[in-house]
Every structure is written in C-alpha cells, then in structure tokens.
Amino acid sequence: MADHKSNAEAYWSANLRLILGSLVIWALCSYGFGIILRPMLSGIMIGGADLGFFFAQQGSIYVFIALIFFYRWKMNKLDKEFGLEE
C-alpha cells in the first residue's frame, strides 16, 4: 500500500513538472516573444516582419500544437512506466 502510494505520488509530481515546463514555453512564445519581448527581437526579420510579429500571428500557434503532442507522448510513456495506463 505504501509502495502504491509513493508510486502514485511520483507519477503526479512528474506530471506537474511536465506541465510546468510546458507552460513556461507556452508563455514564453506567446506572452514573451509575441508581446512583451517583441521590441527586443525587432532586429530579427522574418520576410518583411520582425520575429515578434511572426510569433504573434503564426509561430506561437505552431508551438502550442507541438507542446500538446509532446505532452501526450511524455504522459503516455509515464502512464506505462508507472503501470497506470488504461
């Protein structure tokens, strides 16, 4: 029972770490590159616009998709590792 419990706790904290890491990237690309840090990136041009503009209108959406599929892949692996999959 104790074993089962610590196993579950390890699974949950691994999930929380994964979510935290993903959300840092999520915020960095949208709120960071797309909005707040945009003036700092204005020197980097992507076809007629600056990098911040690209992130606000295209880049962040692609990163969001990648993040969800990365999270799915890691979680499916965690589910199996901890024997918690369906």
Next chain:
Amino acid sequence: MSQFAINMLFVGASFVLYIGIALWARAGSTKEFYVAGGGVGPIPNGMATAADWMSAASFISMAGLISVGYVNSSFLMGWTGGYVLLAMLLAPYLRKFGKFTVPDFVGDRFYSKGARLVAVVALLLTSITYVIGQMSGAGVAFARFLEVSSDAGIWIASAVVFVYAVIGGMKGITYTQVAQYVVLILAYTIPAIFISLQLTGNPIPQIGMFGDHVDSGMPLLQKLNEVVRDLGFQDYTADVSNKLNMVLFTLSLMIGTAGLPHVIIRFFTVPKVADARSSAGWALVFIALLYTTAPAVASMARLNLLTTVYPQGVEQPALEYSERPQWVKNWEETGLIKFEDKNNDGRIQYYNPTADFSDRGWAGNELTVNSDILVLANPEIANLPGWVIGLIAAGAIAAALSTAAGLLLAISSAVSHDLIKTIINPNISEKNEMLAARISMAVAILVATYLGLNPPGFAAQVVALAFGIAASSIFPMLMMGIFSRRINSVGAISGMVAGLAFTVIYIFIFLGWFFIPGTNSLPNTPDNWLFGISPLSIGSVGAVINFAVAFAVAYMTAPPPKEVQDLVESVRFPKGAGAAVAH
C-alpha cells in the same frame, strides 16, 4: 447557372448531408445523447471540436478583426492557446471523472447542490449568450447568399439544427460537425490559396504572407505598411504601447476558451484518458488550419482592397466611382460597402477618417467597408468561379450551425441532466430522461431562435461577458478541483462568487449596468480603465481573485471529506477510467 442557383445547390446539398448523417447516427440512449456513447476517436473528435469551437464569428469576422494590424493578434494567440490549458489542466482529468456534464464534476467534487447550481447558472449564461451570436450569424449568411430575409434565414437554420440535434443528440451532432468542419475549412482555404498565388506567387498563404509582393517586389508586409501609412493609418505591424492590456486580454481569451462548457464536453466523448490528450492536439491542428490562414487573408485582402481603390498607387488619383469593379457593386447592394462622394470629384478616396488630406483636395473618407467583406468577397476579388462563392455560403452556414448545435447540447444536458435528473427528480427513468433531454433541446432551440430574431441591443458586449464568466468562474473552479485536494466547498463557492462579481461589476461600470445603454458609471475609454485594463481583458484578473479568495477561505475552514479527497486522487490517474457512466 446563376450565382443564386449555385449557392442554393451548395447550401441545399450540405443540409441534405447533415440530416442524412443525423438519421444514420440516431441517439438510442442517454449515454449516446449526452456523450455520443463515449466511442468517438481522437481525430474525428478533434474535427468535431474544431467545428464546435469555430463559430460564425471566426469564419466571417475574424480576418476583418486581424486586418486592423498587430494589436489584434490577441485573438489568434488567445483562441488557440486555451487548448494547451485544456490538454494539460482539464480535459484528461475530467474525462477520467467520466460523467456527462461540467456541473456533474462541480457538484461531486464540491459535494454541494449549491455549487452544482452555480455551475449550471454560469453554464447557461455563457452558452445562451453565445448561441444568440450563432443564430444571427446564420441569418446574416442566409441573407447575403440566398436572397432571403435575415429572419427567414434564422428560421431555416433553426429548423435544420432542430432535426439533427433533437434526433441525433451528441452522437448526431458529432458526426455532422465532422462534415461541417470539412465544408468550412475548404471554403476558407481555397480562396486564400488563390489570393496568395495572385499576390505572392506562393500557394501556401501562411508562407506567402511573409514572402514578396509580386507587383512591387517588396516583402508583402512592408508593402502593406507603406500603403496604409500613406493613407494616414497606423503601420500594419506597429507595436502597441499598452502591453499589460494586451497580455491580460490574450490571457482572458485563453482561460475563457478552456472554461467554455460546450468545448469541455466534447472531451467526454472519447474512449480513454489518453485519447482526451491527443484529441486536444488534433482539435488545435484543425483549428490552426483556419487560424494561421486568417492573418494571411487579413493582410492580403486589405492590400487587395487598397490597390483596388488606388490602382496606380496611393500617390496617384483614386479609382473613378463609375469604373468600380463588379464585386463592389454587388456588395454595395447589401450595404456592407457604402460610398459617399464628399468632394464631388467622382473618385473614391478611402483613407483613415481621422487623418487630414485636405492638401490633396480630399474632404473626408468616402468609402465605408464592413470588415466582414474581407472574407465574404474574397472569391469575387480574386475572380474565382461561382462554385467557390457557393462554397463560402455553405461554409459560413456550417460554422454557425456546428457551434449552435454544440451550445444547444450543453444547454439541454445542463437542464435535463443537472436540473431535472440530479436536483429535481433523481428517480427519473432512462427513457424519460431522454425525453426530457429532447424536450429541453427543443425549448433551447426555440429560445435561441427567439433571441436570434430579437437580439438584445447589447449582443456584442455580452460576448465579452461570456468570456469573462468562463474565465473568472468555470476555469478556476475546475482547475482547483483537480489540482488541489484542500479546496473545499465553501472555498470554491466564495472564490467563484468573488471572481464572478468582480468581473461582472467591472464590465457593467464601463458597458452599462445590465448592458442598459447610458447607465455606465464611467466612459469606456482607456484613461478611465483601472491600470489601463479594458473591460474585455478583466476576466483574467477575476480568475486571479477567484483563486486567491478560494485558497484563503479553504485554508481557514475544514478540509473536504475523505471520499472527496479520494475522488481528486482518482481523477489524477488514468487507470480504471472505462467509458463515461451515469450515476
């Protein structure tokens, strides 16, 4: 064949398809009616979620909003970033919980009928607000393409939704939404591909937008900047000064999206927890097809419109009104384009109305263009064949119907399952609950039709309220319910009331109490806003207040009972989910 006949053919054929699907996918049990039997694969569910989410506004109006320039990028990031939150913070755990509705989880997790009732009220407010916009969107689409009155359009739309939603329930809605997604994405991307080819030589709009403009050899966005600057507008890519407001607005849209009940219930239809995760990813892939095309359409259509008005360049005299192209004449008839020759020179001067061009003999902006034109007239501007226009008509109607159906299901399941089955009469039989679900659906459609025909004057502001409610109440409540064992019933309810009250009052102060025009306490201008935060962006602040109050109150009072803590424990682990079950 006339354009009218082509449009009728496309819209008529799409209706036959939707009703055929509904007859094939009839719901035979409450489980099929509420969650499509829990057997929808992640890819079809992703498509259905995308159609569910992308409304008439996304299809018709978003490119117009984006065409204002960089500042409205918030809509692009805000309406997509919420799916990351759904995939990681809500969908898998709510799927594991395995019941039919959002108030089901709230009621069990916070062991209180009061909490369930508050959730039902928040759900009804959000969904009914939204459905008004869908019905009027469908009416507008009918009026523009099928030469019927907007009111007749709303009746036709509600009759079609009635047939497939009442018969098919979630099962019928899911498979029609898959078909509707295909129709709407083809309708959106085909004209975009041709416009991109004409302007940049690149068939992929997302790449063409950052490519070179064929006629001038300059990068497209720089050409656009130059043209709009010469007409007194702000640069297209110009940065904004109020970054705090832009951040909070984007955040409100993201957490509002993640808290919308009609989106969340789509994740109850997949077989497994792992499928809920991938389903969110697929949903975003399908949504991104439209949302990454929209900024390309926005910039290209705006440049196209300006070069139509100034064929020899903005430094040269504008187009003569008598030589305007056919598509301008067509859309003048609908009132979406208006021309008034203020300086009587027979030419169309179109520029920023607040700029002064009297040195060029201009007496004011002469052309008023409704921004919906950027999508609706796209095929005509690009000289595409008539069937593409028919496709746009079918696509706009598909976008409105698919979202309306999803919202109506969320409303009817809240009434038949949460109010009737759980609170009023727990002993109701399966057969009678199905009947109750169908009757609530029918009533919900009639209410939506009535509100679509007689939209409250404040319909536009109410959408802000819907996102505010979802962001400040539903999202935080669900997230805390999953991620904290310690949040108890009294904490959750106080947090929700505090977050909701703050958000709603802030909106009322600037937009009028209960949206009655003229009753606003302060003028709705940036210098009156608290720290420059607009009422549209306040939902995210309301969410922070909700979290803070909920934790403070919960830690001062007793922890939730053991069985509730066990429930929190169980939703965190996928094992043993099984299909969605009734009580």
